Amino acid sequence: MQVSFSISQKTLERLEWPRILDRLAEFVRTPQALARLHGQGSDGQSGTALFEPSGAGVRERLAETAEAHAILSQGDSPPIGGVATLAPVLTRARKGGALAATELLDVGTLLSVLHETVRFVEARRDAAPRLAEAAAPIDDHSALRSAIDRSLDSAGEVRNEASSALADARRDVHRFASEIQQRLSLTLQDPSVRSHLSDSYYTVRNDRYVLPVRADARDKVRGIVHDASRSGHTLFIEPEALVDLNNRHKQAELAVEQETHRVLRMLSEAVADAADALEIGLTALAEIDLAFARARLALALDAVEPRVEDEGMIHLPLLRHPLIPADEAVPNDLHLGDDFLALILSGPNAGGKTVTMKALALAVLFVRAGLFVPAAAPARVDLFDRVLADIGDEQDIREHLSTFSAHMANLAHIVASADERSLVVLDELGVGTDPGEGAAIGQAVLEELVEAGARIVVTTHYSLLKEMAELDDRFANASVEFDPETLAPTYRLKMGLPGSSSASSVAARMGLRRSVLERAEKLMSREDRRLDRMLSELSTSRAQLEREQREAKRLRVETEATRNEYRKKLERLQKRRDELFRSLRDDLDAAFREAHEEVARVVRELQRGGTPHSRDAERARQELLGLEEKAQRAEKEAGVHERAAPNLRPVDWNRARPGDELELEGGQHARLVALPDRRGRVTVGVGSARLVLPMEQVGIPAASARPKAATPKIRAPANLSAGGTDRCDLRGQRVDEALDRLEEALDAATREGRDALTIVHGVGTGALRRAIRESLARSPYVDRFLPGSADEGGEGVTVAHLDK
Structure with missing residues (x-):
C-alpha cells in the first residue's frame, strides 16, 4: 500500500514522539504489542508503525479505542498478560527442534490467554463489534491446549498422565531406589563394614549409590570405586552386591528420560503444526492489547475522542500537552483551518508558545495513531498527509551549516513539499540573521505556504509577522499571556491578539542588572517602544476584562442557582398544598359516602316499617348539614388556590x-x-x-375545577312514602347537567320510598346513555338497572331499581 502519511524522524524527535510511545508502552501487556509499538512503519522509520496511512484506518483505530475505553470505564479489563516472546520458540519448532518443558509452558500460557481473550470480547460483541472482529483470526487450539495442560504441571515437569510407559518407568525408579536404600542401611549396621567407613552414611556418585570407605581400607570393601574426596582419604565405593540393583535403577532412570523426551517431542511437533496459526493469533492479540493500551492512555490523560474529517480543520478546546503533568498543565483553546489558515503565536520567551505549538502537532499525530486527544469535547482534528516542522537549533556541524543556513535548508524543503494536506509548524521563523531580513524572509515563506493551502502554526517575536493578521484574513494572531504584576507568564493563550515579547521584563526576572535594562530601553526606537507598550497595555486590559467576565459569570451562576433553589422550594410548597387539598377532598368524599349510606339505612328502615329514633335522625340531619357547609367552604378555598395556579387544571x-x-x-x-x-x-x-x-x-x-360528583348535594331526610315509580327525563341535556339532575332524582326517589326510577335519555350518539349507566353503577341508591322494555322506549330508557 502506498503511504499517504509522512513525517521525518527528526520531526518526530523534535515533537517528542518517542516519549509518547514510552508513555503508551506503560500500558501494553504483551511483548508482541511492545515490539509493534516501537517497530518500523511502512516508511522504514522507527516509531511510525502505529500511524495509519488511510483515513479509513484512522477511523477504525479510533473506534477500537472508543470500544476499549467504554469497557475499561465499566471496570472490566481483558485477560491479556503473561505472554512470553515466542518467535524464536516457534521458529525452532518449525525446524523440527524439541522444545523444553518451560517453552511448552509458555506456549500453553499463550493458548490460554488467546482462549480467554476471545471469550472476553465475544461476550461484549454488541458493545464492541470491532474488537470482536479483531479477535476473529484467533484459533482456539483446544486440542493442543488440552494436551499441554494434561502433559505438563505448573513447574514444567511431565505428568505421569502424559504416558503410561513414563508412569511405569518412574515407579521402577522409585522401587529400585527404595530397595537400594534399604540394603545400604543394613550394610551400614554391619560391624564388619562399618569399621572401614569414614562416616556412617551413604551417598550418590555418578548416579550410583556408594559408601564412604577409608582409603586405607580399600581392600576390605569389595566394589567399584566411583570417586574420592579432595583429601584422598575417602573413597566412594559401590558395593559389589549392589551393582546389579544400581544397574537396574539406572536403566529405569534412562527409560524415564527417554519417555519424557518422547512426550516433549510429540508436543513440539504439535506446536510446529500450529505455528502459523499461533503467529496469526499473536498478531491479533497484539492489536487488541494496543487498543486497550490506547484506551488506558486516554483515561490517564483525560483525553476525548475527536471528530475526524478531511477538511483541514482543527478545533481543540482546553488542549493540554500530553507530557506535562495534569496538575501543572495550563489548558488552552486552539483552532485552525476554519476562518484562517495560519496562526501566528507571539508573546514572551518561556511563555509556552512552543509547548502550545507542539501540543497541536502532537494532536495530529495522536489521531493518526488512533489515540484520543488531551482536550475537551467537542474536539476535532482533521486528517493531514504530512507534518512538516522547523523547531529548535538546526545547526549541522557535519554539513558545515550555521544555525541560519540549516533553518533555510529546512524551510526550502518545507516550501517545496507543503500542500493543502500539510500541517506546518515553525518555531521562531527567520531567526539567526539580521532581524529585518529575517522578518522579510519569514513573511515571504508564510505567504508561499498559505498560497499552497497548508495549515501553519508559527511562533515569532517579529512585529512584521504579527502585522500580517491585520492585512490578510488568512492569518490570525494569538499570544501567550504575561502577568505584569508578577512579571511572569501565565501560559494562557489569547486568540485574536498579538503579544508583546516583554523582553525587558523577562530579563529583569532572570536577574539582568537594572542599569543594563535602562540602557536597552533608551536604545530602542520610539516606534518599537510605543508598539511594545501598546501591546502590553492591551494584554493588561484584556486580562482585566476577562477577570471581570469570569466574576460576572460566577455571579450569574450563583444567581441562577439561587433562583432554581427558590423555584424548587415553591414547587415543593405547591405540591404539599395540593396534597393537603386532595387529602381534604378524599376525607369529605368518604364522609359523603357515609352520609349517603346513613340516608339509605334510614329509608330502608322506614320502608320496612321501622321507626328510627328521632334524636338519631336529627343528629344525622345536623351532621349532613355540617358536612355540606364544610364541603362548600373547602370547595371555595380550594377554588381560590386553583385559580391562582399558573397552569391549566x-x-x-x-x-x-x-x-x-x-x-x-x-x-x-x-x-x-x-x-x-x-x-x-x-x-x-x-x-x-x-x-x-x-x-x-x-x-x-x-x-x-372539581367535578360536581365529587361534592354531591346532600339534603336532610324529608317525609317519605313507600311504593310507586317515577320518571326522570334528561334528553337534550349536557352530560354534566344530566348527571346532576340524575343524582337529585335518585335522592328524591329514595326519600319518597320509590321502588324504581325510569330515566329517559334517548338513543342519540350513546354518550349520555353510557355516562348515566356508569353513574348508576357507582350509586349507593341503586340495586340494579336495566334497559327499558320496547313499550318504555328500549335503549332510549334505563330503569334503575332502588336499593331497599
Whole structure:
C-alpha cells in the first residue's frame, strides 16, 4: 500500500514522539504489542508503525479505542498478560527442534490467554463489534491446549498422565531406589563394614549409590570405586552386591528420560503444526492489547475522542500537552483551518508558545495513531498527509551549516513539499540573521505556504509577522499571556491578539542588572517602544476584562442557582398544598359516602316499617348539614388556590365524558367531543369548529375545577312514602347537567320510598346513555338497572331499581 502519511524522524524527535510511545508502552501487556509499538512503519522509520496511512484506518483505530475505553470505564479489563516472546520458540519448532518443558509452558500460557481473550470480547460483541472482529483470526487450539495442560504441571515437569510407559518407568525408579536404600542401611549396621567407613552414611556418585570407605581400607570393601574426596582419604565405593540393583535403577532412570523426551517431542511437533496459526493469533492479540493500551492512555490523560474529517480543520478546546503533568498543565483553546489558515503565536520567551505549538502537532499525530486527544469535547482534528516542522537549533556541524543556513535548508524543503494536506509548524521563523531580513524572509515563506493551502502554526517575536493578521484574513494572531504584576507568564493563550515579547521584563526576572535594562530601553526606537507598550497595555486590559467576565459569570451562576433553589422550594410548597387539598377532598368524599349510606339505612328502615329514633335522625340531619357547609367552604378555598395556579387544571380522564366543559390555553372555553386517543390527542369543540389538541393543552374551567360528583348535594331526610315509580327525563341535556339532575332524582326517589326510577335519555350518539349507566353503577341508591322494555322506549330508557 502506498503511504499517504509522512513525517521525518527528526520531526518526530523534535515533537517528542518517542516519549509518547514510552508513555503508551506503560500500558501494553504483551511483548508482541511492545515490539509493534516501537517497530518500523511502512516508511522504514522507527516509531511510525502505529500511524495509519488511510483515513479509513484512522477511523477504525479510533473506534477500537472508543470500544476499549467504554469497557475499561465499566471496570472490566481483558485477560491479556503473561505472554512470553515466542518467535524464536516457534521458529525452532518449525525446524523440527524439541522444545523444553518451560517453552511448552509458555506456549500453553499463550493458548490460554488467546482462549480467554476471545471469550472476553465475544461476550461484549454488541458493545464492541470491532474488537470482536479483531479477535476473529484467533484459533482456539483446544486440542493442543488440552494436551499441554494434561502433559505438563505448573513447574514444567511431565505428568505421569502424559504416558503410561513414563508412569511405569518412574515407579521402577522409585522401587529400585527404595530397595537400594534399604540394603545400604543394613550394610551400614554391619560391624564388619562399618569399621572401614569414614562416616556412617551413604551417598550418590555418578548416579550410583556408594559408601564412604577409608582409603586405607580399600581392600576390605569389595566394589567399584566411583570417586574420592579432595583429601584422598575417602573413597566412594559401590558395593559389589549392589551393582546389579544400581544397574537396574539406572536403566529405569534412562527409560524415564527417554519417555519424557518422547512426550516433549510429540508436543513440539504439535506446536510446529500450529505455528502459523499461533503467529496469526499473536498478531491479533497484539492489536487488541494496543487498543486497550490506547484506551488506558486516554483515561490517564483525560483525553476525548475527536471528530475526524478531511477538511483541514482543527478545533481543540482546553488542549493540554500530553507530557506535562495534569496538575501543572495550563489548558488552552486552539483552532485552525476554519476562518484562517495560519496562526501566528507571539508573546514572551518561556511563555509556552512552543509547548502550545507542539501540543497541536502532537494532536495530529495522536489521531493518526488512533489515540484520543488531551482536550475537551467537542474536539476535532482533521486528517493531514504530512507534518512538516522547523523547531529548535538546526545547526549541522557535519554539513558545515550555521544555525541560519540549516533553518533555510529546512524551510526550502518545507516550501517545496507543503500542500493543502500539510500541517506546518515553525518555531521562531527567520531567526539567526539580521532581524529585518529575517522578518522579510519569514513573511515571504508564510505567504508561499498559505498560497499552497497548508495549515501553519508559527511562533515569532517579529512585529512584521504579527502585522500580517491585520492585512490578510488568512492569518490570525494569538499570544501567550504575561502577568505584569508578577512579571511572569501565565501560559494562557489569547486568540485574536498579538503579544508583546516583554523582553525587558523577562530579563529583569532572570536577574539582568537594572542599569543594563535602562540602557536597552533608551536604545530602542520610539516606534518599537510605543508598539511594545501598546501591546502590553492591551494584554493588561484584556486580562482585566476577562477577570471581570469570569466574576460576572460566577455571579450569574450563583444567581441562577439561587433562583432554581427558590423555584424548587415553591414547587415543593405547591405540591404539599395540593396534597393537603386532595387529602381534604378524599376525607369529605368518604364522609359523603357515609352520609349517603346513613340516608339509605334510614329509608330502608322506614320502608320496612321501622321507626328510627328521632334524636338519631336529627343528629344525622345536623351532621349532613355540617358536612355540606364544610364541603362548600373547602370547595371555595380550594377554588381560590386553583385559580391562582399558573397552569391549566388537570382533567381526570377516567371521569371525563363527551360534552364536558373544558378550558384551553389562553382561557378559551370548549366542550369535550372525544376522549384521548392512543397518542394522547383530545378532540374538542369550539363553537362550530372541532380541534385536535394534546392532552396537556386542555384543562378544567375555573368554574368547574372539581367535578360536581365529587361534592354531591346532600339534603336532610324529608317525609317519605313507600311504593310507586317515577320518571326522570334528561334528553337534550349536557352530560354534566344530566348527571346532576340524575343524582337529585335518585335522592328524591329514595326519600319518597320509590321502588324504581325510569330515566329517559334517548338513543342519540350513546354518550349520555353510557355516562348515566356508569353513574348508576357507582350509586349507593341503586340495586340494579336495566334497559327499558320496547313499550318504555328500549335503549332510549334505563330503569334503575332502588336499593331497599
